[in-house]
Amino acid sequence: MAKLELSHLNKTYSPKIIPVKDVSLDVDDGEFLTLLGPSGCGKSTILRLIAGLEQPTRGEIRIDGKNVTQHSPGDRNIAMVFQSYALYPHMTVYDNMASGLKLKRVSSEEIRRRIEQVSLFLGLGNLMQRKPGQLSGGQRQRVALGRALVRQPDVFLLDEPLSNLDALLREQVRAELKQIFESQNTPVVYVTHDQTEAMTLSTKVAVLSNGDLQQLDPPRRIYTHPANRFVAGFVGSPQMNLLDLKCEGKFAILGNYKIPLPGRMTPPPEITLGVRPEHVRLAEPSDTHTLQGKVILKENLGMSDLLSVKVKGAENQTLRALLPSDRPWSAEEVTLALPPDLIHWFDVETGDRLTSENLQPVY
Amino acid sequence: MSTAQLPAEPRTQTDKSSISWRRILWITAIVLTVIFSLAPILWQVLTSFKTNADIEAVPTVYLPTRFTLQHYIEIFARRPFANYMFNSGFVAVTSTLLCLLLGTPAAYALARLRLPGERIILAIVLVVTLFPYILLFLGLLEIVRATGLANNYLALIIPYTAMNIPLTILVMRSFFQQLPRDLEDSAKVDGYSTWKMLLHILLPMTIPALVTTGILTFIASWNEFLFALTFITRESMKTIPVAVAQLSGTTVFEIPYGAQAAATVVGTLPLVVLVLLFQRRIVQGLTSGAVKG
Numbered sequence A: 001m002a003k004l005e006l007s008h009l010n011k012t013y014s015p016k017i018i019p020v021k022d023v024s025l026d027v028d029d030g031e032f033l034t035l036l037g038p039s040g041c042g043k044s045t046i047l048r049l050i051a052g053l054e055q056p057t058r059g060e061i062r063i064d065g066k067n068v069t070q071h072s073p074g075d076r077n078i079a080m081v082f083q084s085y086a087l088y089p090h091m092t093v094y095d096n097m098a099s100g101l102k103l104k105r106v107s108s109e110e111i112r113r114r115i116e117q118v119s120l121f122l123g124l125g126n127l128m129q130r131k132p133g134q135l136s137g138g139q140r141q142r143v144a145l146g147r148a149l150v151r152q153p154d155v156f157l158l159d160e161p162l163s164n165l166d167a168l169l170r171e172q173v174r175a176e177l178k179q180i181f182e183s184q185n186t187p188v189v190y191v192t193h194d195q196t197e198a199m200t201l202s203t204k205v206a207v208l209s210n211g212d213l214q215q216l217d218p219p220r221r222i223y224t225h226p227a228n229r230f231v232a233g234f235v236g237s238p239q240m241n242l243l244d245l246k247c248e249g250k251f252a253i254l255g256n257y258k259i260p261l262p263g264r265m266t267p268p269p270e271i272t273l274g275v276r277p278e279h280v281r282l283a284e285p286s287d288t289h290t291l292q293g294k295v296i297l298k299e300n301l302g303m304s305d306l307l308s309v310k311v312k313g314a315e316n317q318t319l320r321a322l323l324p325s326d327r328p329w330s331a332e333e334v335t336l337a338l339p340p341d342l343i344h345w346f347d348v349e350t351g352d353r354l355t356s357e358n359l360q361p362v363y
Numbered sequence B: 001m002s003t004a005q006l007p008a009e010p011r012t013q014t015d016k017s018s019i020s021w022r023r024i025l026w027i028t029a030i031v032l033t034v035i036f037s038l039a040p041i042l043w044q045v046l047t048s049f050k051t052n053a054d055i056e057a058v059p060t061v062y063l064p065t066r067f068t069l070q071h072y073i074e075i076f077a078r079r080p081f082a083n084y085m086f087n088s089g090f091v092a093v094t095s096t097l098l099c100l101l102l103g104t105p106a107a108y109a110l111a112r113l114r115l116p117g118e119r120i121i122l123a124i125v126l127v128v129t130l131f132p133y134i135l136l137f138l139g140l141l142e143i144v145r146a147t148g149l150a151n152n153y154l155a156l157i158i159p160y161t162a163m164n165i166p167l168t169i170l171v172m173r174s175f176f177q178q179l180p181r182d183l184e185d186s187a188k189v190d191g192y193s194t195w196k197m198l199l200h201i202l203l204p205m206t207i208p209a210l211v212t213t214g215i216l217t218f219i220a221s222w223n224e225f226l227f228a229l230t231f232i233t234r235e236s237m238k239t240i241p242v243a244v245a246q247l248s249g250t251t252v253f254e255i256p257y258g259a260q261a262a263a264t265v266v267g268t269l270p271l272v273v274l275v276l277l278f279q280r281r282i283v284q285g286l287t288s289g290a291v292k293g
C-alpha cells in the first residue's frame, strides 16, 4: 500500500547530457505505469532515480507521502528487475531470493514461507538449489522476478525485463507479467522501448523523448489521441503517415486533392496531417472525399498488405495504407478514402496536436 | 527408401577420410608442439634421476636404466635447499598478497568510479609496465643501500610488489569492467551496504580473476633473479633461482649436472603444482551466468 510521486525530477550529468529534464508523475497502488520511449531518452535514468541508484539534480521522490529523495536504495523498500537480471552467480536460486530478506532481518521461517509461495506461483520449485549459470534465459528471468516478488516492496521497478528473451517466450512472459502484477496491489513502473509491451501491460503510459514527458495517458488514449507529432510517430506500427501540407482556405492540399480542415478559426499556412495506415481504406462509392494514387510498393504482412502510394499531383508525398489482403485492388492505381474522424492534425512548428474544435494547441 | 539414400553414401565416405586426415594432422601438430616445449624439461627431470656415471657417459645415455635419488638427497642434506625454498615462497607469497591487496581496490576504483584524470592514471600505469626493469636496477640498489634494507626480505618484497602492481591493476580493471554493473546496483537495491556488497557479492565473483593474476605475480616473483642476487648476500636468505645458479663445482670438469637438474626440478615443482591446483578455478567461474549469455 503506497503511492509513488515524482515531482519536477531533473538529472543533469553535464550541460549537454540531461537525460531527465523535468518529469512529474504519480503512480497509485495497483497502477502499472510504463515509461515508453526510444533508447537513450532517459527511461532507465528515471528508474535509477526512483531506486536511489542515482541522485537527482533537482526534484523530489515521495513514496507513500514520505520524501525518500535522500534515502539510500536499501532503505526505500523497492524491488527492481534489471534488464540483465543481475542474479548473483555464486548463490543458489534460493539464496538469490533470500538475500534481500536476510538483510532486512526477516525471520528465516518467514523467508522460507514467502519463497515457497512465490516459487510455487512462478513454477520455480525444483530449481531452488541451482546456480544461475545452470538456468535457461527464461528461468533466470523468472528468478529475477521472484526475487522482486518475495521482497513485498512498496514499489516495483522493471527495466526492460523482456528484452533478453526470444520473441516467442517474450509473448508468453508478457502475458504472465500482466497476471502477476494485477494480483499485486502495488505501484509498478515498467521501462520499455517496445510499444506492444507498453500497450498490453499498462494502465498508464508515459511517452518520453529526450528527457521530456510527451504524454501521460492510458494506452488507448495514447493511440487515439497522440498529444503531439512525436507520440503519433512513435506509437503504432506501421508508423502513422505524417505529411506536411499547405493550407488553402479551409482545406489542406494533398496533390490534386483538398482535405477539409475541421474547426472554425483561420487555419495556419501549413499543417501536419497524421493518419494511421490501418485507418486508410479503399474508397467506396458512398465516400465523398477520395484520393487516387499509384502503388509504388507492396509489403505483404500476412493478414494485410502495406501499400506505399504516391498521391496524384504530390510527387514527394507517400501515403502508406494497410489493406486487408482479401480485398481486391488493381496493382497499379488505387482509390483511397481517409475517414475524417480518424485524421489527426498537428502544428507544423511545435508538433502539438490541434483539436478539431478550434485548430488551437491543446494546452 | 534405398534409392533415396544412395546418393548420400559416397559423400559420407569422403567425409570420413577427410576427417581422419585432419585428425592425423592435428595429432601430429600437437605431438610436435608438446615435444618442442617439454623436451628440455623432460631432459632435466631425467638427468636429475641419472647416476653420475650415466650423466658423464659418452655416448650420451638418453634413456637411463639405473635411477637414483642421490642428487635430491645432496641438495637437501648437504645444502640448505629447504631454506631457499622457504625464502622464495615467503617472498613470493607476500608480494603476491600485497599486490592483490593494493592493486584490486585501485583497479575497482579505476573501473567503476568516474575519477577525474582516470586516463592519465591509466597511461602512467601502462608506461610503468613498459619501463625496462634493468634501468630500475641501479637506482634501486642505491635505495636499498641508503635504507639499509640489504639482506632483508623487504628488499625483495617491495620491488616485486611494485613491479607487478601495474599488471594486477590492468588485468583486474578489465575484469571489473566486464562484470555487469547491474549486479552491484541489484545488491544496493537489496539493501547491501557498500562494504557488504564488495565482500559478499563482488569478492566471490572476483576469485577466478584474483587467482589468475595472483599466479602470474607469484611466478614472476618466484623466478626473479637479478634483484635477489644483488640485494641478498647472506646465504640463509637466498632464493631458489640464485641458489640454483650458484650450484657449481670448483672446476669446469666438476659441474654438478645432476644436482643442478634436481635443484631446477625442485624449484619448478611448486609452480607446476600451483597451476594444476588452481587450473579449474581459473577457467571456471569467469563464464558462469550472472547475466544472460
Ligand SMILES: Nc1ncnc2c1ncn2[C@@H]1O[C@H](COP(=O)(O)OP(=O)(O)O)[C@@H](O)[C@H]1O
Pocket (backbone or CB within 6 Å): A013, A017, A018, A019, A037, A038, A039, A040, A041, A042, A043, A044, A045, A046
Ligand atoms: N552515469 C552517466 N554519466 C553520463 N551520462 C549518462 C550516465 N548514465 C546515462 N547517461 C546518458 O543519459 C542518457 C539516457 O540514458 P538512459 O536513461 O540509460 O536511456 P534509456 O534507458 O532510455 O535508453 C544517455 O544518453 C546516456 O548516455
Ligand SMILES: [Mg+2]
Pocket (backbone or CB within 6 Å): A043, A044
Ligand atoms: Mg535503458
